[in-house]
Amino acid sequence: MGNVTVVGAGVIGLSIAHELATAGHTVRVVADREAAASVSGVAAAIWFPHDVDHSDRVLDSAAVTYRRLEELAEDPRTGVHMRPGTVLSRRPDPDTSWTRAVPRTGPADPAALPAGSTGVRCTVPLVETGAYLAWLRETVTALGVRFRTAEVGSVDEVLRADEPDALVVAAGLRSAALLGDDDEVFPIRGQVVRLANPGLTEWLTDDDHPEGLTYVVPRRDDVVCGGTGDTGSWDEQVSPETEAAILRRVIAMVPELAGQPVLSRAVGLRPGRPTIRLEAVPGHDRPVFACYGHGGAGFTLSWGDAARTAALLA
Ligand SMILES: Cc1cc2nc3c(=O)[nH]c(=O)nc-3n(C[C@H](O)[C@H](O)[C@H](O)COP(=O)(O)OP(=O)(O)OC[C@H]3O[C@@H](n4cnc5c(N)ncnc54)[C@H](O)[C@@H]3O)c2cc1C
Structure with a gap:
């Protein structure tokens, strides 16, 4: 047991702080932004290993996180809910490796899908970011x-x-600058528009939509509609043209969204990296550990990777 400082108060830093404190460490979190004001506050956020590799290590962390969030969904104060939905694919050989991290999945009814696509139905944790991060x-x-x-x-x-x-460095996209030894991190720009919820409960993701990444994630008070996955873009401004295109796509797929008022809009830069960095970092006079590069899956991997980080320190 000892004193540990965690740099970063996003979903990754807070989850690590939780696991370290539970293990008996004295923990201090240093951050310039609260979670709600960081990329973590922009996320949709459903459980899905998006914009990360689907290695065994990642899928194991995703499975651990699924189970933990499922437990947390039993307590309404956490803001976690289990919600059914569809992962749509327009590829002849869809990557379904992620299904091994989900207890039950099944094929979607082809009649309910766009021509030429297939879909996997499953129930996953939906994290209401405002309530959950608080x-x-x-x-x-x-x-x-x-x-x-x-x-x-x-x-x-x-x-x-x-x-x-x-x-522990858990500073998302800016972790590389803090460590100074990593040139593999890049932004993946995500823009969303949040509409009033007309009573939807099922989510839908369509990564292969010919006009761009498309998803609809209904929450209690709104529906998060996306999106974009602009690799290498540092632009944090909301683009009205991009928003109009997102609205066209989501309304074509979910007509009930037509005419719903826009409640808010946001852009977040996902911390991209070819592989998540979760390891001891040499070259400092005390032990330093890295946990960052979670792409579009920070919530999906949070508890699994926090437990792994705590195990590294042990
Ligand atoms: C549009 C969009 C949709 C998404 N949807 C999902 C989803 O459905 N499911 C999912 O799992 N994930 C989703 N994500 C991805 C998820 O939001 C990220 O993977 C996750 O938020 C990364 O968390 P983090 O804690 O690593 O980084 P961040 O949330 O960016 O937190 C970084 C923290 O580090 C601190 N920090 C950084 N640098 C410094 C410094 N120099 N000094 C002091 N403090 C510093 C910041 O203040 C902040 O507290 C989405 C992201 C976007 C943008």
Whole structure:
């Protein structure tokens, strides 16, 4: 047991803080933005390993997270709900490797799908990000985790300031700049528009839509409609043209959305990386660990990767 500083208060940093505090460490989280104001606050967020490789390691973490979120869904305060939906594919050889992380899946009725597509039906956790991130922060605070609001320039700066026994970098897209030894991280720009919910409960994702990534994720008070997956774009401005195109696509697929008022809109830069970095980082005078690069799957992998990070420290 020791003092551990976690840099990052997004879904990854908070989940790691939870697992470390539960294991008996004294934990401090340093971040310049709260989770709701980070990429984690923009996510849809359904359980699905999107924009990450589907290696055994990733799918194992996804399975662990599925089970944990399913348990949390029993407590309404967490903002997690189990929701049925469809993963649509327009490829002749769809990648269904992810289905092994989901307890029950089945084929979608072809008559309900666009011509030439196939679909997998399943029930997965839906995370209402506002409620969930607030609950997670409250829960870790109750476990004794302390927070410091600051922008930090480097890992060594934090090691000098906080003098922890160990440090974890969970700073999403900006982790590479803090460590200075990684040139593999890139942004994957995601734009969403949130509409009033006309009573929808089922989600739908259509990654291969010929006009661009398309998804509809109904939550309690709105429907998150997306999206984009612009690799390499650092543009954080909402594009009205992109929004109009998203609305055309989602209304064509879910006509009930026509005429629903726009409640809010957002852009987030997903932390892309060919593979998630989850390892000890050499070259510092105290143990430093990295956990970042979760692409479009930070919520989907959060508990599994937090447990792995805690195991590295142990
Ligand atoms: C449109 C969109 C839809 C998505 N949908 C889903 C989905 O359905 N399911 C899913 O699983 N995932 C989804 N994601 C992906 C998910 O949001 C990310 O993978 C996840 O939020 C990454 O979390 P993180 O904690 O690594 O990073 P972030 O949420 O970006 O948090 C980073 C933290 O580090 C801190 N930080 C960074 N640099 C510094 C610094 N120099 N000094 C101090 N603090 C620093 C920040 O303040 C912040 O607290 C979506 C993303 C987008 C954009």
